[in-house]
Amino acid sequence: xxxxxxxxxxxxxxxxxxxxxxxxxxxxxxxxxxxxxxxxxxxxxxxxxxxxxxxxxxxxxxxxxxxxxxxxxxxxxxxxxxxxxxxxxxxxxxxxxxxxxxxxxxxxxxxxxxxxxxxxxxxxxxxxxxxxxxxxxxxxxxxxxxxxxxxxxxxxxxxx
Amino acid sequence: xxxxxxxxxxxxxxxxxxxxxxxxxxxxxxxxxxxxxxxxxxxxxxxxxxxxxxxxxxxxxxxxxxxxxxxxxxxxxxxxxxxxxxxxxxxxxxxxxxxxxxxxxxxxxxxxxxxxxxxxxxxxxxxxxxxxxxxxxxxxxxxxxxxxxxxxxxxxxxxxxxxxxxxxxxxxxxxxx
Numbered sequence: 001x002x003x004x005x006x007x008x009x010x011x012x013x014x015x016x017x018x019x020x021x022x023x024x025x026x027x028x029x030x031x032x033x034x035x036x037x038x039x040x041x042x043x044x045x046x047x048x049x050x051x052x053x054x055x056x057x058x059x060x061x062x063x064x065x066x067x068x069x070x071x072x073x074x075x076x077x078x079x080x081x082x083x084x085x086x087x088x089x090x091x092x093x094x095x096x097x098x099x100x101x102x103x104x105x106x107x108x109x110x111x112x113x114x115x116x117x118x119x120x121x122x123x124x125x126x127x128x129x130x131x132x133x134x135x136x137x138x139x140x141x142x143x144x145x146x147x148x149x150x151x152x153x154x155x156x157x158x159x160x
Numbered sequence: 161x162x163x164x165x166x167x168x169x170x171x172x173x174x175x176x177x178x179x180x181x182x183x184x185x186x187x188x189x190x191x192x193x194x195x196x197x198x199x200x201x202x203x204x205x206x207x208x209x210x211x212x213x214x215x216x217x218x219x220x221x222x223x224x225x226x227x228x229x230x231x232x233x234x235x236x237x238x239x240x241x242x243x244x245x246x247x248x249x250x251x252x253x254x255x256x257x258x259x260x261x262x263x264x265x266x267x268x269x270x271x272x273x274x275x276x277x278x279x280x281x282x283x284x285x286x287x288x289x290x291x292x293x294x295x296x297x298x299x300x301x302x303x304x305x306x307x308x309x310x311x312x313x314x315x316x317x318x319x320x321x322x323x324x325x326x327x328x329x330x331x332x333x334x335x336x337x
Binding site: 132134149155157158159160 | 241
C-alpha cells in the first residue's frame with residue numbers, strides 16, 4: 001500500500017516530493033511547501049486515496065541554520081484505513097507555510113496552535129490568532145531558544 | 161440543644177469579636193477553585209466519607225459572593241491566574257485562601273513558563289497544604305487549622321477592621337511601647 005501511494009504521488013508531483021521513507025510500515029513524505037496545498041487537495045479528493053481526516057498537524061524546530069522550522073501533517077484515509085505523514089520545511093528567517101484550512105477545516109485550530117508555539121505563519125489562514133498564550137505575549141514557547149522557565153515578567157500577573 | 165440544661169440559670173460572658181469569630185469559624189463556606197486533579201480530593205473532602213460538614217464547611221458555594229474561604233486546588237497557569245484573582249476579588253470580606261497541593265503552593269512539578277510558581281505571587285494565602293494531591297484528611301486538617309486562625313481573628317487577605325479590630329489589644333501595644 002505504501003509503495004503504491006508513493007509511486008502515485010511521485011508520478012503526479014515529481015520533484016515536489018523531496019524525500020520519502022518508510023519506517024515500521026509508516027510512510028513519510030517530505031514535500032516542497034509551494035506545492036503543499038495542491039498535494040493535500042489531491043490526497044483528499046482523489047478517488048483512490050481519500051485522505052479525508054487530518055489527524056494532527058504540528059510544528060517542529062530542528063534548531064539548524066537552514067530548514068529550521070517544519071510542519072508535520074498526519075492524515076488518515078477512512079476508506080483505505082491507511083495513514084500517511086507529510087512533512088514540509090521552510091528556509092526563511094520568518095517561517096511561512098501555506099495553510100491547509102481550505103482542504104481540512106480541522107487545520108484551523110491546529111495551525112493556530114503551531115503559530116502560537118513556534119511562530120510559523122500560515123499564509124491564507126482565516127483567523128491566525130494565538131490559541132494558548134495570552135494575546136499580548138511576545139514569544140513562541142516551543143522554540144528551542146526559548147528558556148524553559150519563560151522570560152521573567154513577560155506575562156503579567158494580577159496585582160496582589 | 162441541651163445546652164440550657166448544662167448551663168442552668170447561668171450567664172456567659174465573652175467579647176463580641178470572639179463570639180463573631182466563633183460563629184464564622186464554624187460556618188466557613190468554601191469556594192471551590194478546582195482547577196485540576198486536586199479538585200477530586202477536594203470533592204472527597206466534602207463527601208460523606210470525610211465529611212467536611214462535621215466542621216460546618218459542607219456548603220460549597222459556586223458563587224464567590226457567598227463564600228468565605230477559597231480552596232485553590234490545582235495547577236494555576238498564568239492565564240488562569242487572572243481568573244482566580246477576579247473570583248477572589250468578588251468574595252466579600254472577611255475571606256481566606258487555602259492553597260491546596262504542591263502545584264498551587266509552589267508550581268510543583270511544573271517548572272515551566274506557563275505555570276505560576278506559587279499562587280502567593282498574586283493572592284494572599286492563609287494556608288498551604290502539602291501533597292500531590294493531598295489526602296482529604298490533610299485538607300480537613302487545613303480546615304481545622306484555618307478555624308483556629310479565624311478564631312484568633314487572623315486573615316491575610318482581609319483588612320483587620322473587618323475581621324475584628326481589637327482596640328484593647330492595640331491600646332495595650334501602644335501603651336507598652
